[in-house]
Structure formats: structure tokens, C-alpha cells
Amino acid sequence: QSALTQPASVSGSLGQSITISCTGTSSDIGAYNYVSWYQQHPGKAPKLMIYDVSNRPSGVSNRFSGSKSGNTASLTISGLQAEDEADYYCGSYTSSSTLDIFGTGTKVTVL
Amino acid sequence: EVQLVESGGGLIQPGGSLRLSCAASGFAVTSNFMAWVRQAPGKGLEWVSVIYSGGDTYNADSVKGRFTISRDNSKNTLYLQMNSLRAEDTAVYYCARRSQEYSYGLGYWGRGTLVTVTS
Numbered sequence: 001q002s003a004l005t006q007p008a009s010v011s012g013s014l015g016q017s018i019t020i021s022c023t024g025t026s027s028d029i030g031a032y033n034y035v036s037w038y039q040q041h042p043g044k045a046p047k048l049m050i051y052d053v054s055n056r057p058s059g060v061s062n063r064f065s066g067s068k069s070g071n072t073a074s075l076t077i078s079g080l081q082a083e084d085e086a087d088y089y090c091g092s093y094t095s096s097s098t099l100d101i102f103g104t105g106t107k108v109t110v111l
Numbered sequence: 112e113v114q115l116v117e118s119g120g121g122l123i124q125p126g127g128s129l130r131l132s133c134a135a136s137g138f139a140v141t142s143n144f145m146a147w148v149r150q151a152p153g154k155g156l157e158w159v160s161v162i163y164s165g166g167d168t169y170n171a172d173s174v175k176g177r178f179t180i181s182r183d184n185s186k187n188t189l190y191l192q193m194n195s196l197r198a199e200d201t202a203v204y205y206c207a208r209r210s211q212e213y214s215y216g217l218g219y220w221g222r223g224t225l226v227t228v229t230s
Contacts, residue, residue, distance in 0.1 A: 003155065034215040038156070045205055045223055046148075046156065051216030089156050093215050098169035099158040100215065 004029070004090055004103035011109040017078040020106045022090030023071060028101060030071040034093035037066055037075045041086045049088075050075060077108070085110045113137035113219050115206045120224030127196050127228075133189040133206030133221055140182050140189055144209040146217065147180060147191045149202035159204070160191060174200075196228045 005023040012018040022029065022037075029035055035053045038046035048057055050066035053073065063078045073092070077084055090103035119131040131147070147159040160170045160180035168180050179192040189206055204226055208219040 036216040045220040047220070048213060048216045048218045051213045051218070057213055057218060099161060099171060102156040102158070105155040
């Protein structure tokens with residue numbers, strides 16, 4: 001039950017766009033469109049931002065978008081705002097385990 | 112409104128037992144996929160145990176044989192019985208729900224309860 005691979009940190013200036021990658025295998029991201037993204041502020045519970053690769057739950061800003069190519073999924077945050085500073089985790093269904101898997105997590109810093 | 116409220120965490124010695132509870136409101140626990148997800152201090156998210164609406168349960172390898180997930184229909188509550196606790200089980204434990212509206216995404220989370228295993 002190994003984790004999906006994310007960069008440890010990504011930073012960007014206010015108003016810029018950033019992209020977080022999430023690399024898996026042909027048993028998870030590469031095979032299924034069940035990729036989710038979660039935002040977590042310090043001391044808070046995770047919040048679902050994207051599900052099924054590119055769908056946003058109601059109430060989530062359209063500045064957040066998701067995509068996938070091969071074994072890698074991506075989360076793009078456009079028009080970066082101060083409140084976007086948080087940890088972000090990807091997640092995916094996997095056929096190689098009875099449990100889904102999370103990514104290693106990425107700390108987003110707004111400069 | 113959907114709410115998940117965890118309780119039962121605390122300080123426990125290695126080898127001890129704890130039972131976590133997750134009181135749900137706004138939906139029926141028995142009709143949904145429910146999960147326990149934990150986060151060790153300064154670390155990432157980790158799946159612990161899940162229970163499907165049909166009753167099937169699955170556990171992470173790290174807790175197999177020690178943790179048991181269950182639910183009480185009458186109390187609309189999810190549980191996690193944790194036995195033979197180890198220092199590496201120290202974490203915030205979150206209860207989460209997967210609903211049809213968000214497919215495989217965990218759309219609803221509780222605030223979490225902290226379990227600290229230390230002598």
C-alpha cells in the first residue's frame with residue numbers, strides 16, 4: 001500500500017497559477033478516473049476539492065481544476081490567493097489493494 | 112446538514128485499547144461507505160479501515176488483526192476498536208464518508224480525535 005508521489009512543496013506569488021503533480025501507476029491513476037484532491041489547513045480536517053479527476057464539489061472555487069495524463073494527475077490553482085496556502089493531497093482508487101491510496105502531500109506556499 | 116463528530120481519543124499506554132466513535136447526523140451510516148483515516152503528527156493521510164454499505168470491511172496492513180471497524184444502526188454511529196496499540200498508531204483519527212454525489216471522493220469529514228500512544 002505505497003503512496004502516490006507528490007512534490008513536497010510548491011510556491012507561487014499572489015495571482016499566479018501553480019500546478020501540483022501526483023504520480024501513480026497503471027494500477028491506479030493510469031487505469032481509473034477516480035482521482036481526488038484534498039486541501040488541508042493546519043489543524044483542520046481535509047476538504048474535498050476535486051473528485052473523479054476534474055469535478056468540483058459545489059462551493060469549491062473554479063480557480064481549482066484537475067486533469068490527468070497517463071499515470072500522473074495534476075491540480076492547478078489559478079489566481080493564487082493567500083487562503084490557498086495549505087497542504088494538498090491527491091487520492092486514487094487502486095486495483096492493487098482493498099483500500100484506496102493517498103499521495104505524499106504537497107505544501108503550497110503563497111509568496 | 113451532514114455532520115460527523117469523533118470522540119474517544121486520548122492518552123494510552125502501548126499495548127492498551129481504545130474505542131473511537133463517530134456520531135453521524137444528516138444521513139444513515141448504514142447506507143454509505145465509511146472510513147477511518149489517520150494522520151500522524153507532521154505526516155500525511157493514511158487509510159486505516161473502511162466499511163461498505165453492505166457490511167464488508169477492510170483494514171490497512173499496518174492495523175490488521177488489531178483494529179476493527181463497525182457501526183451501530185440504532186445510534187447511527189461508526190466505531191473503531193483499537194487493540195494492542197503501538198507508538199506508531201499515534202495520530203489524529205478522522206471519520207469520513209463517501210457519498211454518491213462525489214463518487215470516490217471523501218466528501219465529508221469529521222474534525223478528528225487525537226490518539227497518543229506513549230508510556
